[in-house]
Amino acid sequence: MLDYLFSLLSFDLGIDLGTSNTLVLVKGKGITINEPSVVARQKKTKEILAIGEKAKKKEGKTPDIIEIIHPLKDGVIADFDATEAMLKHYIRFLHETPGIIPKIPKPKVVIGIPSGVTEVERRAVQEAALSAGARKAHLIEEPMAAAIGAGLPVENTEGQFVVDIGGGTTEIAVISLGGIVVNQSLRIAGNEMDEAIITFCRMKHGLLLGLPTAEQVKINIGSVIPMAKEKSFIVRGRDMGGGLPRSLKLNSAEVREALGSVTQQIINGIIDTIEETPPELLSDILKHGVVMAGGGSQLYGDDCRSAGLTFASGREARRTAARMMAAPSRVCGRTPSPKMKKPSNAAQGRAVNSMTALICDSRLA
Numbered sequence: 001m002l003d004y005l006f007s008l009l010s011f012d013l014g015i016d017l018g019t020s021n022t023l024v025l026v027k028g029k030g031i032t033i034n035e036p037s038v039v040a041r042q043k044k045t046k047e048i049l050a051i052g053e054k055a056k057k058k059e060g061k062t063p064d065i066i067e068i069i070h071p072l073k074d075g076v077i078a079d080f081d082a083t084e085a086m087l088k089h090y091i092r093f094l095h096e097t098p099g100i101i102p103k104i105p106k107p108k109v110v111i112g113i114p115s116g117v118t119e120v121e122r123r124a125v126q127e128a129a130l131s132a133g134a135r136k137a138h139l140i141e142e143p144m145a146a147a148i149g150a151g152l153p154v155e156n157t158e159g160q161f162v163v164d165i166g167g168g169t170t171e172i173a174v175i176s177l178g179g180i181v182v183n184q185s186l187r188i189a190g191n192e193m194d195e196a197i198i199t200f201c202r203m204k205h206g207l208l209l210g211l212p213t214a215e216q217v218k219i220n221i222g223s224v225i226p227m228a229k230e231k232s233f234i235v236r237g238r239d240m241g242g243g244l245p246r247s248l249k250l251n252s253a254e255v256r257e258a259l260g261s262v263t264q265q266i267i268n269g270i271i272d273t274i275e276e277t278p279p280e281l282l283s284d285i286l287k288h289g290v291v292m293a294g295g296g297s298q299l300y301g302d303d304c305r306s307a308g309l310t311f312a313s314g315r316e317a318r319r320t321a322a323r324m325m326a327a328p329s330r331v332c333g334r335t336p337s338p339k340m341k342k343p344s345n346a347a348q349g350r351a352v353n354s355m356t357a358l359i360c361d362s363r364l365a
């Protein structure tokens with residue numbers, strides 16, 4: 001009875017609690033929040049000063065008394081209080097929207113979690129949501145969320161291959177009959193790419209870059225394979241020798257070299273997953289291709305035809321996926337036809353970052 005009343009007075013929410021970004025979907029309204037998972041807090045008093053974009057803007061520029069927190073690390077909660085504060089903030093904010101009937105911030109929520117988390121980590125997410133005001137908190141594994149969000153027929157007997165490269169985790173999964181058949185959850189993703197760029201610049205050019213600069217480099221000129229027209233990007237950092245500021249022109253070939261070991265580990269994860277996939281499902285995957293999700297999958301790659309596989313998601317994501325899949329397809333001992341048909345998938349062209357959050361509409365019964 002009480003639950004029924006709350007269902008009338010509060011929204012049902014789908015939350016993608018990501019290492020880099022938090023997305024909130026309101027049932028019936030779509031994605032209403034898409035903000036960085038960052039919190040600015042007073043060190044001593046623990047008072048929350050800013051959340052989301054406002055907090056991210058302060059990163060690297062705060063005085064000693066303020067700390068900038070990334071409440072999630074590798075897809076799991078690293079700072080419970082900051083996560084709770086962030087969730088509470090968004091839940092309250094969404095229920096403050098003016099309407100005829102006032103809303104009570106007691107929503108039913110579905111939250112995406114990495115597939116490789118422990119029971120303790122699962123419970124932490126659930127508890128954070130409940131103490132942030134949710135009256136019920138259901139969890140869903142992120143690759144399943146990405147697949148549903150991409151509009152894939154997950155209940156079908158046909159296998160679907162999903163690769164979600166986020167900030168903290170890369171989720172690789174084969175889905176069939178409404179469940180995950182094989183999966184890998186790697187704690188390597190966009191953040192490791194940023195760190196690889198920092199290490200490269202330090203070792204090769206003696207220049208110390210900040211994390212936000214490294215991320216800019218990755219987004220602007222990062223690639224997995226040679227670009228049709230190689231690019232360059234000017235960065236500013238601190239010279240390791242003299243300690244003074246210095247500019248440097250980085251080119252995309254260097255950045256590709258810097259990212260090489262991280263992208264190779266992701267490719268290896270895909271290879272391992274393919275090796276474990278039952279042969280019947282593999283043939284479906286060769287037919288339909290791979291769905292790429294997550295911000296990291298937008299790295300520049302090659303034309304998908306080079307791998308003979310097709311991909312459904314953002315344009316760049318499709319290209320990258322193609323390159324990554326080139327290696328696994330050789331492992332399978334099959335040479336896919338370059339003329340393979342493109343899947344007519346509803347997800348084509350949809351913002352990749354939004355995929356996981358889209359889940360929840362269909363899961364909030």
Ligand SMILES: Nc1ncnc2c1ncn2[C@@H]1O[C@H](COP(=O)(O)OP(=O)(O)OP(=O)(O)O)[C@@H](O)[C@H]1O
Binds near residue numbers: 074218
């Ligand atoms: N165009 C781009 N090219 C490459 N990387 C990108 C691009 N745009 C965003 N990213 C990276 O994508 C990552 C964030 O992706 P996403 O929002 O999917 O992660 P998340 O869901 O918060 O993390 P996780 O799922 O690991 O918990 C960041 O590392 C960001 O730098």
Ligand SMILES: [Mg+2]
Binds near residue numbers: 016018164356
């Ligand atoms: Mg994610």
